[in-house]
Amino acid sequence: MAASNHLPIDTIHKTIIFDDVAIAFEDQVVLDGISFELKRGETKVLFGVAGSGKSTILKLALGLMKPDRGHIYVLGHDVTTMTEEELFDLRNQVGIVFQESALFDSFTVRENVAFRLMEEKLPEDEIEKRVREALSFVELEHTMDMLPSELSGGMRRRVGIARAIITHPEVLLYDSPTGGLDPITSTTIIELIMKQRDVYKTSALLVTHRLQDGFTLATHRYDPEAKHMVPLDGAVSRDVHTSFLILRDGKVIFDGTAVDLGHIENAYIREYIS
Amino acid sequence: MELLSPTAIAKKNALAVQEYAHLSARSIANLFRRPLYLADIIQQADLIGVGSLPIVVLTGTFTGMVLALNTSATLQQFGSLSLTGQLVSVSMVRELGPVLTSLMVAGRNASGMASELGSMQVTEQIDAMRALGTDPYKKLVTPRVTSTVFMMFFLTIISDLVGLVGGYIISFLLLGLDTFQYWNSAYQALKYNDVITGLIKPLFFGFIIATVGCYYGLSTRGGTQGVGRSTTQAVVAASVLILAVDVVLTKLLLSFA
Numbered sequence: 155m156a157a158s159n160h161l162p163i164d165t166i167h168k169t170i171i172f173d174d175v176a177i178a179f180e181d182q183v184v185l186d187g188i189s190f191e192l193k194r195g196e197t198k199v200l201f202g203v204a205g206s207g208k209s210t211i212l213k214l215a216l217g218l219m220k221p222d223r224g225h226i227y228v229l230g231h232d233v234t235t236m237t238e239e240e241l242f243d244l245r246n247q248v249g250i251v252f253q254e255s256a257l258f259d260s261f262t263v264r265e266n267v268a269f270r271l272m273e274e275k276l277p278e279d280e281i282e283k284r285v286r287e288a289l290s291f292v293e294l295e296h297t298m299d300m301l302p303s304e305l306s307g308g309m310r311r312r313v314g315i316a317r318a319i320i321t322h323p324e325v326l327l328y329d330s331p332t333g334g335l336d337p338i339t340s341t342t343i344i345e346l347i348m349k350q351r352d353v354y355k356t357s358a359l360l361v362t363h364r365l366q367d368g369f370t371l372a373t374h375r376y377d378p379e380a381k382h383m384v385p386l387d388g389a390v391s392r393d394v395h396t397s398f399l400i401l402r403d404g405k406v407i408f409d410g411t412a413v414d415l416g417h418i419e420n421a422y423i424r425e426y427i428s
Numbered sequence: 429m430e431l432l433s434p435t436a437i438a439k440k441n442a443l444a445v446q447e448y449a450h451l452s453a454r455s456i457a458n459l460f461r462r463p464l465y466l467a468d469i470i471q472q473a474d475l476i477g478v479g480s481l482p483i484v485v486l487t488g489t490f491t492g493m494v495l496a497l498n499t500s501a502t503l504q505q506f507g508s509l510s511l512t513g514q515l516v517s518v519s520m521v522r523e524l525g526p527v528l529t530s531l532m533v534a535g536r537n538a539s540g541m542a543s544e545l546g547s548m549q550v551t552e553q554i555d556a557m558r559a560l561g562t563d564p565y566k567k568l569v570t571p572r573v574t575s576t577v578f579m580m581f582f583l584t585i586i587s588d589l590v591g592l593v594g595g596y597i598i599s600f601l602l603l604g605l606d607t608f609q610y611w612n613s614a615y616q617a618l619k620y621n622d623v624i625t626g627l628i629k630p631l632f633f634g635f636i637i638a639t640v641g642c643y644y645g646l647s648t649r650g651g652t653q654g655v656g657r658s659t660t661q662a663v664v665a666a667s668v669l670i671l672a673v674d675v676v677l678t679k680l681l682l683s684f685a
Contacts, residue, residue, distance in 0.1 A: 216559050238563070245561040256556035259547075270560050273463075317560075 168227075169194050169325045169357040170215055175224035176404075177210060184210055185221070186404035192325070195395050197351050197358040199368035201426070202401035208361040209253065212327045215359065216250060217241040229324060246270065249318030250327040255310040257302040257317070263289070264298040267316045288316040292346055308339035315346055319354075326350060326358040332367055344370050345383050351395070352376040365427060372396045372412035400426065447647065451569060452639045458563070458570040468571035476537050476572075477579030481586070483532050488587035491524050492516055492594030500603050509603060513614035516595035521618060521626040525588040527674055530633035533580060534666040538641035541572055542662035545645025546655040554646065564646070573638040580634030581627065588626065625681045632677060633670050640666040 170192035177185045184207040192198050200208045213219045214226055217233040226233050231244055257266045265272070267288050271281045289295045292312035302310055311331050318326055328347060332340035344367050350356050352375055362368060374383040375394055386394065398415055400408040400423060408415065408423055415427065432440070499515040545568060548554050557564045592614055599605040644662035648654045 213555070218555055218558055238558075242558075242561045242563060245559055248559075250556075250559045252552050252556055252559075254552060256552035258553055258556070259551070269562075273560070273562050275463075 167194055168192065169229055170359065171225075171227040172211070172214075173225045173227070175214065175221045175226060177207075177214065177219065177221045177223075183404050185214075185401075188224070188401075188404070188406055190399055190406060190409050192357055192359060193395070194357055195351075195355045197347070197360060197371060197394075197396045199371060199396065199398050200359060200361045200401065201363075201365070201368065201398060204363070206401040207404060208401060209329050212250065212329050212359060212361060215325075215327060216245060216248060246321060247323050248325045248327065249321070249323035251311065251314040251318050251329060251331050253329045253333055255302070255314040257310055257313055259302050261301075262298070263294070263300050263302070263305070263313050266302065266313060267320055269317065270321050284320055285316075288320040289313075291319065291349070292316045306339075308335050308342065311335065311339075311343055312346065315343070315350075319350060319356075322354070324357065326356050328358060328360040328362075330361055330363065332362060332364055340364065340367065341370070345376070347371065348374060348383050349376045353378060368396070368398055369412065372398075444647075448639065448643045451565065451643050451646070452635075454565045455569045455573040455639060455642070458566045459574065461566065463566070465567055465571050468567065469574050472571045473575035473579050475540075476533070476576050477583060480533050480536055480579070480583060483536060484529050484583045484587050485590050487528050487532050488520075488525065488590040489594035491528055492520060492591030492596075493598045495519055495524070495591070496595035496598035496603070500599070509605065510609050511613060512599050512603065512605060513592075513595065513610040513612070514617035516599075517592055517614035518617050518622060520591035520595075521588050522622050523626075523674075523678075525591055526584050526626055526629035526633060527670065529584045529587040530580065530630060530637065530670045531667055533576070533583065533634075534637045534640075534670060535663055537576065538637045538644075538662045538666040539659045541638065541641030542644040542648070543655055543659045545642055546648035546658040549646055549648045550651050550654060569639075569642045569646075572642055573635060576638035577631055577634035580630040580637070584626065584630040621681070621684070625678070628681065629674065629677055632673055636669050636673060637666050640669060 168191050172188050172190050175185055175188045176183070184205075188207075188211070190198070200211060202208050210219065214221055215228055215233070217228075217236060217238075221234060224234070228244060229247055231240075233241060233244065236244065257263075258269070261269070264285055268281045268285045271284060276284075285298070286295060289298065292315050294309060294312050294316065297305060297309065297313070302313070305313065315331070331343050331347065335343065347358065347360065348371055351358060351371070360367070360371070370383075372394060374385055376382075377384045397411050398408065399406060402422060407420065408418060415423070418424065495516045496512055500509060500512050503509050503511055503515070545554070548557075548568075554564050554568075557567065595614075596607070596610050599610045600607060641662045644658040644665070648658040650657070
């Protein structure tokens with residue numbers, strides 16, 4: 155594996171490196187020797203059946219959990235050896251969108267989105283400007299003074315995205331951002347993820363159950379002038395920096411591009427993507 | 429329901445004690461680390477202190493009244509009814525004021541903290557806070573502990589005072605005691621050690637209420653059912669711990685008398 159104790163970590167080209175990571179909850183092994191890399195500017199889509207450890211990978215990357223074995227390097231830091239106090243600084247450079255949004259329910263949308271900035275004690279006018287910018291990115295400027303309970307599921311996810319991107323993080327982690335949403339809202343969310351990928355070139359790990367989310371990301375690009383996504387010329391291309399990773403029984407059974415996936419012979423994967 | 433072996437139960441309890449001790453230590457250590465969430469401390473002080481005032485006043489008043497009624501029956505047999513104020517003041521200030529106030533505040537606030545933090549835990553808001561680079565112990569636990577300890581001190585003083593007033597109401601209206609006689613006896617009976625004992629105890633009890641409430645909240649598992657379970661456990665554990673620590677503190681403080 156690329157990351158070794160003896161070799162310097164390549165942070166120029168890689169934002170996240172999982173090196174032989176394993177974790178078990180009580181007697182159940184969830185991840186067993188997972189290794190992969192997330193290149194700078196790349197979006198890696200994580201597939202797998204429910205309980206295959208996709209969300210665990212995101213929590214491990216943020217240091218919210220510690221693995222039983224292996225090393226995880228995020229922006230050059232080994233999060234497996236860092237203290238919680240040290241991790242707080244690193245987490246300022248990583249954004250996460252939780253499965254159920256995890257918005258603070260007693261805070262307004264504005265306070266949720268501005269949370270990091272308020273913690274950093276930025277001037278009020280600076281906070282206001284950046285909150286508006288983040289909320290306009292997800293087209294929810296009008297919800298500033300609303301509480302999360304007043305928003306629909308799709309709107310909550312979009313506020314979650316605004317909260318994650320407000321500090322312009324180098325890496326974004328999306329935990330099933332389209333889970334439980336209708337197809338139209340899901341497409342809106344995927345378009346926002348694509349916009350973040352193509353406009354801001356942010357590296358991202360995207361956990362999803364929906365194959366179409368991954369394929370839409372791999373076959374479309376965001377057009378800033380038209381302000382919506384457009385299909386790539388010539389079906390699938392590497393230009394969009396999108397790759398797939400499939401998990402099964404705690405192991406990586408596929409790590410490659412959409413083109414590679416199309417040529418795979420593995421029966422399980424063929425059935426999974428069919 | 430899954431049956432656990434005695435070893436597993438012992439391990440589980442040892443882990444719980446370890447986690448509780450860790451939370452308690454961090455809640456104190458965070459007082460010396462920046463940022464200190466002053467606005468959160470004031471907000472919690474308002475919720476815990478001002479919010480608990482009605483129940484503390486009612487409990488204190490009725491306890492003082494009952495004390496006067498109960499002690500007067502015995503004192504009358506010895507012709508010492510004039511000592512009612514003395515008994516009410518010593519009982520309230522040394523013991524009943526701090527303990528009953530703490531039990532009331534535990535019922536109201538340990539449950540509140542456990543349910544609030546528990547809900548945040550099961551909806552991943554605590555993880556979100558950590559992911560956003562904020563220490564939940566610093567942001568949520570330390571302000572609650574600080575304000576509960578601080579407000580318990582003043583709530584106990586108020587409880588002692590209204591207890592004495594309650595005792596006075598009964599003594600004056602039902603027992604026919606003279607106003608000066610009651611208050612003079614109540615005042616003269618109190619020694620320096622009684623007051624110190626009565627004011628040290630609520631500091632420990634306040635710490636127990638907040639740390640137990642926060643501990644059960646942050647260790648909540650299992651959705652809304654888990655939140656309900658944590659809330660109940662927090663009140664029970666805080667109440668029992670208050671009474672147990674009261675025994676130890678009373679013994680210790682008596683030895684300094």
